[in-house]
Amino acid sequence: MKNERGLLIVMSGPSGVGKGTVRKALFSRPDIKLHYSVSVTTRKPREGEVEGVDYFFRTREQFEQMIRENKLLEWAEYVGNYYGTPIDYVEKTLAEGKDVFLEIEVQGAMKVRRAFPEALFIFLAPPSLTELEKRIIGRGTESKELIENRLRAAKEELEMMDAYDYVVENDEVELACERIKAIVTAEHCRRERVAERYKRMLGVE
Template identity: 55%
Template sequence: MEKSNGLLIVLSGPSGAGKGTICHELLRQLPDVKYSVSATTRNPRPSEVDGVDYFFRTREEFQSMIQNDELLEWAEFCENYYGTPQFAVEQSLQAGIDVILEIEIQGALQIKKRFPHGVFVFVVPPSLSVLSERIHKRGTESEDVIRKRLETATRELSYVTEYDYVIVNDELDKAVDKLKNILVAEKCRVKRKPYDFQGV
């Protein structure tokens, strides 16, 4: 039997829902899964490293990537661009490597049109009050930006029906376990493994 392509796992949800934390913990526990580093025009947070957390680019550089069709998807969110470089993702999938993308909802919907067999997972906080608390704890954004993020989060929750799975991130360990179980289930799908049972 031919080797199966890798799974494309798309993880998104409102800002502050904890999708980044879930993604990092999953990668720690499953080192064979590859993280797709996104490009963005937003300023790096104090702990973030260029090329590891994001590829930090100027608006001009990002617009050039759009024009040259170098992005699998891209979106503008809170006055910044975000996007997924295309070549590395497709190369990994063809090699049978699972790839996880942590992207905004606009980008996830673009990916869904191009990769309908991807695994789309929506991460939500236990409540909007918890979401507000998490964003405030970051201490990296002004009250005006936080207000806009919370307004955006409220709208984004309506997109949950576009996804295959939803994970309520109330406890990190439980949320990561749920994501791992989703990956196990997806790899067992008959449509992903066209076994020939003749002669059994």
């Protein structure tokens, strides 16, 4: 019997929103059965970072060879360093029926969307919505300029999130993890997916 493929879950969001913190908190939970796809980078390891756990650390030459050999699902350059997702780990793990989790930058997420349209895209958003609500319906003690800046930022986020399936607000790290876990559980219960399982077992189309 053909194995059910795992889900590819891509978490992204504006820089500074806390993607790394949420990802670490998520993988520190014993009840999470996701497989984290470790990125490859050319930047130097920071204090405490472990090869193969936080990143695969490579030279620019090695990284550029991976690009040429199509070994990266997505890659991007930030502040003079390359960051990318090795494609073989993702493919192998999904084929084993396991769920793979990527935490990547917005431009990388859009590339994965083109390669894996069936993946789940989660936009991690700052708690600006809740804050914004307080400002708008609140006591109005903030400066007009500050409110306008927040409105503009919220409009930009609104445009960015258009390409995603889910939006998780990072108001509290544990709450954000809880929501991501719920999204994965719910997606496994989606009728199309369960019906596929039934059909495969019953041998019907």
